[in-house]
Amino acid sequence: MNKLYRILSLLLIIPLLSGCWDRVEMNDVSFFMASALDLTEDGQLKTSILVPIPVAAGGDNGKVSPSGTLGKTYFVVSAKGSNIHDAERSIQQKISRRFFKGHRRVVFIGEALARKGIKDILDYYSRDPGSRLRTYIVVTKGKEAIEFLKNDHPIERIPSEEVRELERSGVGVSATFRDFLMMQARDGIEPVTGAVELVSPTGTVKEEEKYSLYQLSSTAVFKKYKLKGYLNDIETRSLRWIKEEVKQEIISGSIAGSGGNVGVVMNKMSSTIQTTMNGEKARIRIVLKGTGVLNEANVKLDLNQSGSLILIEDELGKLVADQTLRTIRKAQTEWKADIFGFGLQLHLFHYRTWQKIRPKWDAIFSDADVTVTAQISLRRAGIITNSLSENGVGES
Template sequence: MRRLKYMILLVFVFISGCWDRMEMNDLAFVTGTAMDLSDDGNMLLCSLQIATPSTEGGMSGGGSGSKNNFFIISAEGKNGNEIHQKLQKKSSRHLFYSHRSIVFISERLAKHGIQGVLDIFTHDPRNRLKTYIMVVKGEAGRNILQMNYPLKQVPIEAVREMENSGDDLAVTLKDFFISSESEGVHPVVGVIESDIHSKDPHKQLFKLAGAGVFKDLKLSGLLDINETLGLMWVTNKLKFGRITANLPEGNGEVGMMITHADRKIITQTGHDSVQFKIQLEGQGSLVENNSGLDINEPKNLKLITKALENAAKKLVKDVIFKIQKKYKVDSVGFGQEIYKHNPEKWAILKNQWDTRFPEADILVEVNLIIKGEGMVHSSFEKESE
């Protein structure tokens, strides 16, 4: 009798163990999200890009370039719970967010403030903090969701891979939250925009367009591609990048690919002064030489290196000037450097940092090492002469 009871119990375990499992055919895979302000500016407008199911019941894949590999649904609401309820009503399948790779925030919403947007992603366990976040420059975020990309079946995956390329800013929700809550630094995110302006979304492309600087969860301003490269170098996030320099006395231009970059920030705080010295290191190869100089000559290589160092220094000083004097936002984390090395001094400066940072003295030093320079001699025209 006891044996029969155990067998009946075992049967119930097997038939009831997966009662709440959801099959793939019951899921709608969200690949991207866009957040905008409604036309009247009083509500949030959320748009989801959802991968289209294939005829076999899974998700469409491959490289056919079909324009029907995704569809968009949108809903307005005052909070995330209301929006999700409305979006779910528009989908016959359960919305599944674990495959979402990116969240777009329109520039208009970012300037208005994204506190309400962040609450959606912090309190809902269905959202992954490894999802990337970007600002859409000059247009609605949902416009990017609607664009096709010729090299990817689902275009949002193309954005994710572009972000991971190494010379563009890639920021996840987790990165943004950490920066927002850290001492002495404000968050920065990547920026994207349409590359070809056309009314037909299938004929448009997108491109990465720099970075967005945030303060108090509001967009303070934008940085262009070159300024973003300088910011990434100063914040020690640069994997590789390109620098172009004009040689003195009109001797032409040279270009360098930086493949190894490093930085060190030295902090000096006096009674009434704050000074920082940024020491930048870089190694790479010369990839362009539109001059008549033979770089096998040590003096010419020294001249080229100096020109590239000056160009890199100007690039970094330009971005420092912009965030320090124009936006007045410590996006680099100079305050964090004080906090880490002199917490007692930071306790005094913390409440004054918004006014002290724009007046801080910041010096920049650059040291470059060019390797493989023998592969690029003087320009073809000069050598032919």
């Protein structure tokens, strides 16, 4: 009996000898670092991928790389197709190495495609077990997405890594596929994602710079999977403050009655939203709170007096409230898209009310009565007291 089992188990091993079905050597894999999706003029999907060239990317102290003959650290391949897989098939025909999508961190979506709708793309990324849900989804503002892949970056060997770092650093709106899908799936909030522009590093209009930089400048607003428009950076700040996504932010503005402007580093930022329904009319009250440090004071105020800081706080609060209100107005009028999640507040905490108004929410939101107040408190004013005067330091 025992012997029989031993023989049987040996027999079981035999088919294993031809094993290694899924084994793939690293040299036979091409890693996707980023993808760019564009809409072509004839309505097809153009997929471009960025593949790092291993030897060069690994940093081989100045040796000439055997495989990277272009002297570059990456290359970009694109193909057209009716959907992503169709396009990837054509790309695979151009690259001998097998695709590996597990390291893709950024997906650029061309503006035209975003306006057409990205539902199919989301399906692909959430269905494929090889892709990460933690892949940043970025809309390329103004240009085709492929341009963003091909842009040599002065610091990063792999240009798309720079975009990922930007997204992570918290300077603007960032959304992974999971975030986007979750926003999309929830009732009462419309998804947004970051929008990146290619800008000249020194700001010169002339196109003589050899490279461009990425700027995470604005927010792409989606509704029903379609890009509706952008929020600029001030509006983005308002949006993120309302959603409590921002941890640290610099606010600067001129202070009326002081003859100058200030710069404040905010580090505790919170918001309270109160949405109440009055019949078919929504009342939204937003209180923004922030604590910060006065770091730049080009004002003619005596900072030693307690009233001065309060004045700055009040003026900044007005400024912020005004900015925020304008942002909300823009969303209300231009897109009728509740990107702030006011409806979500109702949905989460006043479900009965929400059930009644759910189908009409877009209309209700667009003519909701919004009031914004901002309370900013400054804790410190740096390590000097008054700002430099014309006569010298320490005038007080």
